[in-house]
Amino acid sequence: MPGVPSNKSCERCKKRHLKCDEARPQCQRCVAAGVECPGYVQTRKFIDQGASVRRRYAPYQESSTASSDARNTLRSHAAKPSSPAPEQEPQAAAVEQEQVQSQPHWPEPPRNVQPQPAVRSAVPAWNGNPLTIPFPGQPPSSHSSRSVSRHGGYEEITGPGSVHQPSSAASPSQSEEREEFRDIFSELMTGTEHEMSYLVRYYSDYLASWLDISDTGNFFSAYVPVRAIDEEFSRNAIAALAAKHLAKMKGMTAANNTGMFTSPPTMETYPNASHVDWSLKAANYYYLAVSQMNTAISDYGSVSTSAVLESPIAIVNQWLSLQTSEMERAVDKTFDDATCKKAENLLATSAILTLYKILDEPGENWQSYLTGIKPAFSQILTLFNRNDGSSPSFSTGITAVFWNFARLDYLASYYNRLPTHLDPKDLAVWRAAGLSLDDQGNAAPHETMPSGHLFSREDMATNVLTRLLNKLTNFLAAAKRSQLEHWAGGPSESPTAASANPPSPSMQPTTATWLKLSFEFQSWVERIPETFRPCLRLERPKPFTPDAPPMPFPEIFYSLTACASAMQQYHFGRLALSLNRPVDEVSGPSTGFDRLQGYRELTKEVDYRCREICGVALGRPRGAARVQMITLLYAAGQCLEKPEERQIVADLLRGIEADLGWSTASQVQRLKR
Template identity: 65%
Template sequence: MPGVPSNKACGRCKKRHLKCDETRPHCQRCTDAGVECPGFVQTRKFIDQGASVRKRYAPYQENGPKPTTAKAKRQHLEVQNGDGSSLQSQGQSTSQMPPLDDVDHRPAIPSALDSAPILPPIQAHASNVVCSGMMYSAAPDSSWPGSDARIGPPATVGDASAGAGTFTEHPSQPSPNTRPSLSRTPSQRGEQEEFQDIFSELMTGTEHEISFLTRHYCEVISSWFDVSDSRKFFGGYVPIRAIDEQSLRYAIAAISAKHLARMKGVKSVFTGGLFTSPATMETYPSAHQVDWSLKAANYYYLAVSHMNKSMSDYAAVSTSDVLEPPISVVNRWLNLQLKRGEEGPRTTDGTWKTTENLLATSTILTLYKTFDEPGENWQSYLAGVKQLFSQLLGLTRKDGDRHFSPGVTAVFWNFARMDYLASYYNRLPTHLNPDDIAVWQAAGLSLDEQGNLDPPDVPRTQAFSREDMATNVLTRLLNKLTNYLAAAKKSQLENWVGGSSPEPSSRSSSHSPDSHPTTATWLKLSFEFQSWVERIPETFRPCLRIERPKPSPTDTSFMPFPEIFYSLTSCAAAMQQYHFGRLALSLNRPSDDIAGPSTAFDRLQSYRELTKEVDYRCKEICGIALGRPQSGARVQMITLLYAVGQCLERPEERQIVMDLLRGIEADLGWSTASQVQKLQK
């Protein structure tokens, strides 16, 4: 097969996917950027030269032992020297060994890659590449400005002082701090980068990559969905369903790849062993150099494609179908099932399982969309949620049931939380109507016809734990609160533009999202929040609390906020949201010309009480955040910290809130830059 030039662009332009003007010896784009041009690759590559590629890039041992001991590690490094001489014989000990910049760290190519065709990333999922024996742990990039300052270099296996939150180094892996030698020629660096790009494309969709991403989902991301679900549908059932459901499998891979892209390929092992080797599926070759954003986009395309194929007999999927929101895809599926139900028997268990899988896929892909978007854009991705659960309710009643299945219930509460958090930024009504009693009853709440909670001695119809039930009741209250804030904003805008005053009858209606707020509505919401906190179980009490913590033992100053820790993640998230609800109610009480303060002293006293209430709620919210709860609670506190930051006045308090927001982005990958920027303004 005739050889063709590998690439005419310089190494830097090709890596950044920019058009190079090919000016020799240095391209103009690199010159304008003020950086050294790495030069141009002059070699020619042949697709069928697998053996020569393997010989060129690294020595390959098909059945070589895995060097997991220190002795085997030294032998492995001696082989890489090429002359067979021992490092000890050269007068150098392993502890005094210079940086391995001159040692070739290019990964060995498995024999399975020799015959594997080079396919586009979204078509290589049929390949099955054996990837054991060349696993590289991801190293944190110290040049990343958004990384946490506490994240240091990985601890070695022999470092007994390493904490549980540090990054561990595989004994058989090269040091993560090792970078390609700058003394290499531009041609050599270009060859290595091109090889890594080709290798990364070949890994897309393989058994190892899917296993790596699925495990990352189970260990990190699934807890974000299971905050109020002690049965762990997204953490326990969804990965099992993904074995047979391709759309769910690719959705898991998409959200995991996007999270790794936000984290620059760094995977922190908080629960991993300090002295044991990681499993093969826990590691990925050169994870910090992989284009995870491209992989995430490919997996998202595959997930949506398989969702559409499940509703059509056609193999091809149009571009418009791929661009359609995942919620709309499920709505089309449910509409099809409702039409079939009118002509045939009741829905089978297999149909309900498929429905749950599609709902779980849409939930994960919706989070994929909102993961790095500003809060003002979140609500647009939830369009169609109301129609979604209205159709699910009709499908459920057609089968003679009154409640959603466990999988549908888990999806409902995830969308309900997303709904009120997204609506808060724009002060718009939520998609889910909190006064649609039938839907909330089907989701597991014990409500009467007026929407009030039944007494606690009434037996529950769903197998919820007491913590799950209390958290879900609070979620409905927060949806009602968000609609109240939206109505208050609408009323204020009408007063500013000189709109006509609404009729008294419309003011008294609190069931419509468009109704204007009144003192009676405010009092009813306040009473419901107070009733909620009086009925919660004892697990909602913090198990640890430091009123005046010090940043360090040597400091003489104290933190302005306490540190509060809860033993259960769901309780920490719920109590933080409860204080947020009471804070929003305090700041948005409507004026009452009849029962309001009549004298200047009464008004001053009312202002003082409001200030005390706001300070208390802000300290509780920040105290729970400073206690560093699990990630399932931290991903939900972005909106709450943004609201608190607008109430604080002292510079040190404002700085703590901004540091907490930046820490969420550095630790979990969630975008908080827009919230920080607004608070700074």
């Protein structure tokens, strides 16, 4: 019939998911049931054809524009009258309905946004009232064991059917329409108050502790989310990191905050989180954060595309250069509180966005994202210089960011055996970051608290160890360079070493340097507080399975997460030292028996350090410590020979990726090779 769409069921058959013969003017199924056929209505589609089209042509679309367009489309459809509800099914059609129930069928996307009473979810409307939207592709609640519980303005779908999979009975067009509807619904949430609240809460609950591992002041957990209220680039950086982590976790969240008998608040729930394209949201939020950082340091209202592609640390360096120039021209040479606070916010944002970048990168690529941290803190040191001649000191926020970069610096440099970006011999920078160092660079006892810093004894000990590990990594880089020069017969320069620090004479791979580093590690462990002792230790844990052999490694647990991470890093440092002792031509082993004895002692030392590293990992400390141990487990795995020990290390690395979203596949593959 002209003007009537073909292959479309009548309204009653569609609602009951029955096959319609499409007879005109009334279908024979309605006539046989003794009810009036409601007729045929052409399916309305959104004018916006879905996120897939926009993603293809504008991957970095402004969230506000996308949200407003889709929002207006949704409102226009919500304002249209819905089709009349069909009458109740007579007794004669009961057999038909039982047949349909025995073969579940996924319905088509809804023609309008009229709420369905069986299964539904909601998003907050922009007029303050919740707007309820039925999700397409969900079978009726009578065919599943799902339950619906209301939390605030939302209905949470729980049970086996809460994660929806397309049925084989659905046609390709139906599946495509369902995906488009979900994409539109997901984009409706982008930038909304609820989504931003959800992502900031997710960051605070799961991710901020990674950055506060050696900061009892919890700058990234306590201060950064509060300052994000006024700083858009900080808020979008938090959202970008949280969304990317959700993409790695496929929308699943850990249950550490869920009560046994209480429901989560609305800001902890997100409708159909497993179907959301979190990767796209993360890329959009990252784009917004970087562009807003550029806008914040620029005198112009907009920035070019090339400026947006700069690294966050490069943007911070540009702003610091402007501040240095202005301070040179100003009469008052002091760094005022407002400028200091903005420096903290920009640096914290750069740290969050750097973590965003390396979250799914192999370890050998991490160092490239840290280029620029040395000039950044050198400029900050210049800005913090006081006219009274006293030593400059970083603020609390800048100090917290510094130690995050310093810790990541040595972990990233280890893979490629390149010098760290931060020079351990630049004593002024390390003193400004809170360390008490003499003129030779030796650290004072941990009990000595620097003035102006709210460090605990555990923080101080951990930060001293971080600088010591930076010195060790530079020693390893110098050893590798010396070996390459020996093979090549002359000086060699790594192509990427030019951007790092040139090695200092004291870091040459000599026996004297090696002994000095060994003495500093031993001095560190002898001065640590008692909280660095493990409170639990199972030497030979045995699984609760029949005939299972004991584990080859112990399980070690520390009360404080920072102490667990620090002790694991300490054993990593001693392991690297024992494996990289230079050959002493004067006092070295002279006979075969001496060399054999040296090999045996080395083997015992390596086995002990690997056992301790794996033991802390098997104790499964909190996520803040587990994300720091990827490099350490990789180093220990290179030293193990027994298949069961190697399998444990591989499982530990895979567990970090499964539980915490950090990519460890490259480390596992390199260990297998």
